Every structure is written in structure tokens, then in C-alpha cells.
Amino acid sequence: MKKVLVVMGSDSDLKVMEKCVDRLKSFDIPTEVRICSAHRTPAAAEQLAKNAAAEGFGVIIAAAGKAAHLGGVLAAYTTLPVIGVPMATSVMGGMDSLLSIVQMPKGIPVATVAIDGADNAAILAAQMIALSDDALAQKLAQFKADMAAEVTAKDEKVRA
Numbered sequence: 125m126k127k128v129l130v131v132m133g134s135d136s137d138l139k140v141m142e143k144c145v146d147r148l149k150s151f152d153i154p155t156e157v158r159i160c161s162a163h164r165t166p167a168a169a170e171q172l173a174k175n176a177a178a179e180g181f182g183v184i185i186a187a188a189g190k191a192a193h194l195g196g197v198l199a200a201y202t203t204l205p206v207i208g209v210p211m212a213t214s215v216m217g218g219m220d221s222l223l224s225i226v227q228m229p230k231g232i233p234v235a236t237v238a239i240d241g242a243d244n245a246a247i248l249a250a251q252m253i254a255l256s257d258d259a260l261a262q263k264l265a266q267f268k269a270d271m272a273a274e275v276t277a278k279d280e281k282v283r284a
């Protein structure tokens with residue numbers, strides 16, 4: 125199975141991104157977590173992205189805040205799909221991160237989830253890996269069925 129590379133710009137992003145790592149692990153997807161900054165360690169970011177496909181990764185998840193260019197920089201150096209997770213920030217609440225990630229100029233897309241959308245990033249990455257993994261696709265189908273059952277159970281409870 126292809127692996128998922130989870131990169132974050134700072135260890136201050138770890139608390140939010142733990143949800144992403146936990147979700148990937150719940151699907152038994154091999155995951156590697158790295159801290160790498162597009163502006164503080166740009167050479168390392170370049171190497172990480174350039175080597176990712178050869179190292180067996182199928183998707184990169186990039187979490188960053190403020191002028192959040194990590195996902196865009198990684199995407200510049202690979203043809204792997206990159207999912208950006210905008211981190212909430214103290215000054216603009218994460219709108220700065222969101223717009224920095226989602227407004228990529230044409231040619232270098234970064235698939236963007238919600239502010240602090242760590243869980244959805246993991247699910248989206250799992251869906252991408254599942255394109256070539258039937259067992260994982262089955263796990264995702266079960267995950268959706270379980271979610272639906274939970275909502276139905278709550279509906280039945282309020283109607284009772």
C-alpha cells in the first residue's frame with residue numbers, strides 16, 4: 125500500500141494534526157510525520173517533496189498557518205497529490221492560512237480542507253490511496269456506513 129506523508133510547518137501544529145495521524149492509523153495506512161518549514165527549512169522541504177514518490181508515498185498532507193505556503197512549495201516539487209490543512213491562527217482565525225493554501229495560482233493545485241480540518245485531510249488521503257487498494261476502499265465504505273448508522277440512531281432517539 126502507498127504511504128501518506130504528513131508534513132507540518134511547526135511543532136505548534138502537532139496538536140491539531142494528531143487527529144489526522146490517528147485517523148490514518150485507524151485505516152491501517154502507513155504514515156510518516158515530519159516537521160518541515162517552507163521558509164525556515166526550504167532546502168529540506170524541497171528534498172522531502174522530490175523524494176516522496178520514490179520513497180513509496182502516494183499522497184502528501186501539508187499543514188501550515190499564517191502565510192501558509194508549505195503545501196504549495198511541496199506541490200511544486202512533486203506530481204503526488206498534496207492536501208493542504210490551514211491552521212487556525214490567533215490574529216485572523218485561520219482565514220489567512222485558508223486563503224494562502226486554497227488560492228494557489230493555476231498549474232500547482234493544493235486540495236484544501238477546512239481550517240483545522242485534520243480529520244478530513246486524512247479521510248481524503250485515504251480515499252486517494254483507496255483508488256488502488258480494494259481492502260482500504262472496503263474500510264472506507266464501512267466507515268461511511270457506521271457514520272450513517274450513528275445519525276440514524278440519533279434521529280430515532282429524538283423522534284421517540
Ligand code: RP5
Nearest residue numbers: 133134136187188189190211
Ligand atoms: C507556520 O507558522 C506553522 O505551520 C505554524 O502554523 C505557524 C506558526 O509557527 P510557530 O511560530 O509556532 O513555529 O509556519
